Amino acid sequence: MPRYGMVIDLKKCIGCYSCVVACKAEHNTPNGLFQTTVLEKELGRFPNSIRVFMPVLCNHCEEATCVDVCPTEATYKRDDGVVMIDFDKCIGCGACIEHCPYHARDFVVDDRTVFPDGKTVFVKPVYQKIPKKVALKCDFCFYRVEKGLLPACVEVCPTAARIFGDVEDTKSEVHELMEKYSAWTMLPDEGTKPQVYYIG
């Protein structure tokens, strides 16, 4: 059984937001909601200031706080490492949203992709329709992965800054990159053991 994870190469990422929109389109997330985004940060003082693009998504933690706090087991971890939300079981209590140290989760108030007229709704075929009043986050496009495809954000990234694969397979590209560039994770002190790694 593989253990899926993602490596994000910050040296390569150019902040183009293709991944953000590809994810939005793949899941047709409701207005204003995203399952991945790119954070921007400024460091230093002019003229030595730098601008950093930081793609973020659910970290699919090994020790996932969200799984621990979910009262209905709607949030669970699959054997392949993907942290999932079962929309049928989710009661929208928001515990996971509050406890995720990475703010990777959102609450769905309105489930539509609707134009400003308030009526015209954009619909498209999706793996599963996102309902109202549930928690929402990245699912690593598990249904694409099961078919041998890459997650939408990985496939679209023009700079190949997002690399997906089996982090435990020592021959995988993700593993190699993690070793070669001494990958790090976000907020390691939280003890959550994220499976999204950063290099660069």
Place this chain on the structure above:
Amino acid sequence: MIQDRQHIRRGKDVWVPTVCAGCYNCCGVRVHRVNGKVVEVVGDPKASNSKGYICAKGICRALDLHHPSRVVKPLKRTNPEKGIGVDPKWAEISWEEALDTITEKLGKVREEDPRKLIISHFDISAYKPTIAFALAYGTVNFIWNRADYCGSASHPVWLITNGALNSEIDFEYCKYFILWGTQLGHVVNTIPLVSGHALAERRRQGAKLVVVDPFCSNAAAKADEWLPLKPGTDGALALAMLNIMVYELGIYDVDFLKHQTNGPYLVQPDGHYLRDEESGEPLVWDLSDGRAKPYDADDLKDPAIEGNYEVAGGSYRPAFHVLKDHLGQIDVDEMSRICTIPIERIRSITKEFCEAARIGSTIEIEGHKLPLRPAGIDFKRGAAAHKGGFNTCFAIHLINLLVGAIDVPGGQRGVNPQGPYWSAETGPDGLLVPSDVITKYNKPYPGRQAKIPEHLDLQELFPAALFTRGLYPWGIDNPEVFGIPYKPEVMLHSRSNLMLNSHNPHAMAETLKKLKFQVSMVMFIDETAEFADIILPDAHEFERWDIFPANDPYAFIAPGPGEWYWLMRQPVVEPPEGTRPFLEVYFELAERLGILDEMYQIGNDSWVIDEQYRFEKGKEYTIRDIAERQAKTILGPDFSWDRLQETSCMVSRKKTIEEAFPRMFFKSRVPIYLEYLLKHGKDVKAVTDELGLEWDFTPYSPVPVWIPCEAHADDEGYDLIVTNGKVPTHQFSVTTENLWIDEIAVRNPYTYSVMIHTSVAEKKGLETGDKVCVESRYGKVTGRLMVTELIHPECIGTCGTFGHWAKGMPISLNKGVSHNQLLPPPSLKRIDTLTGQIDTCIRAKIYKAGERDDA
């Protein structure tokens, strides 16, 4: 009626390959249609220009088709008064009535003087047929759009040196990239996805990236060194670098200068070449036998590029020597002070670049031994859109030229000056001229004869320019000043929001009002369409055929090695009831006006149509029919529509090395000394004197000079210079009405903001989130403030072309700002008088404007 509806692919759930129009790059995409509706767009792995990638804009193209604000019925204005905020009182009319009215108007004007018609759009896939329409109709006024705000000053520089319309850097071999006022490789510029991939890969492997920009753009964010210069001072920085190269480092490619440039041409004291009395050819001094001889003499061995040489009693210096002397006059400390980049930093970058170019090194590719120059500079709008735009661009490009890093592996390169059916030529004095296919009538070199203008864009006053489209308002407002013998009356307008992308909208409103009859073919009623007399509902790019190829192969397809590829746009769905693709309307109008035959005949000569596929007189051809003939011409007679099942990208063959790296295969030389400008300057002077016009001849210099912008002079109270940059998620105002793009733009800290540096904000008592007014002497905009360390302290930064106010654009309404609104209409002090480039540098003040916006 000339239309192609019957050829749309059938099926309930299908993927249709076609071509994106989210920007001018025309990436190959696959569009998913379910139950007759477009539901998603993905990259096409078989498309050579996108390789399966797609940008945010491209993915979002799926939404605009469904936008409830789309115009779906022809409309006519019932309120004769036009103006910003004036309700046109639209009334729905039938297509029949709309086309009857337009035909009648066009027919009448054509009889009076066809030049009274202006064609305006910015759709690169539609240039060829609309120009044919204009020519058949008899007008010279095509095509008004905003291209001038961008490339008027830079395109001529590439055309005279690369023989190409656009520029890039060789991503495969380059190890030292300088992006100067451009974000090539960051999904903002040409061939965005392939170059984005390649540049990131090179950086990963250790290539160095330097970015010159007052704002820390996406590209600057990835740079090893960001050079945040003061806006519009690019010329000063380039001249300082040139001086350092030639005098402090003494690094330049002598061999290249001798044999590939006009560096050896002997120059007289008045700046003109010394010519052979008999042949009239420029003379060079051959060091091997100590004689002067024509530059192309068979026995020429070792032309001198430095020294003084006695010829027939006079003493002459080679052009390179003249250039070198000129560069010797440059005060590098003064230039450093002007551009605000410390002199030591300029020195170290120059040294690194020159050393990285590895002068003398060679590489063998496919049996050809070629120079290897793994360092290159690409420059675009940031450097070009200034008063001294041409001189600045030429100065920057001279850095490439002096190290021989042009159209050889590793260096700067033109976008496909050589192709399967076009080829750069050798022009007067042995210098390079672009192919007729790239530009037939408007070659900047050798240029044209200056005359009293007939065109409303005043191009006759700019004989060494490529196009001067940004000057239309100047000509429309003042035809008599320029000796134009008619007044424009009618405009066919589509896909270019002139109100937002030019200058102060109140001034533009007056210009538009002078056109008594305006037809706007649009999907949304934007600020320009609000001035229309008739609105025709346009189609989305997924609802139309286009002529072939969708992208000009010498402009927007990847240069360098690889393959020749061609993109075909086909419809995925029918246009909604009541709408029609604007090109189709052009053909219909041509038919009604009785000029359709003529249009096809013009097409026979300019649309790449082989002899056997020429259009016959008296027959009708749809856009698809035209595309088929073009495809058969380019791809061969066995082209069939089946090829379009799988991909919209058609590969004809691999590029040859001669096409990929043409410099060493060209017989022509590259100018490093622009002697031809002396004659053009004199000619323009004669015309402007005749017209009694004041004019500026500073740019007509054979060697590059530093020309400051109006904004560089102090102006009390207006303490900052406003600058404008592109973002990867938006293209002009094409993308502003997109639901998803807007959602990501809102979340980005910079896209919709007005930016100033922390120190400036502190002084003015301003904070991030404040609602601020930016005011120039010519206009003002209000926006949300973002205080940042990522901008030059003498600047106010803005992004994109935003700030819509039209009711027909509900998503983009009041989001972001349009920097152009701060500019005045074109005038002598704010244009490059050599190329017609608009100076976009503008002084302004910034102050609080009411309540904070904490969104």
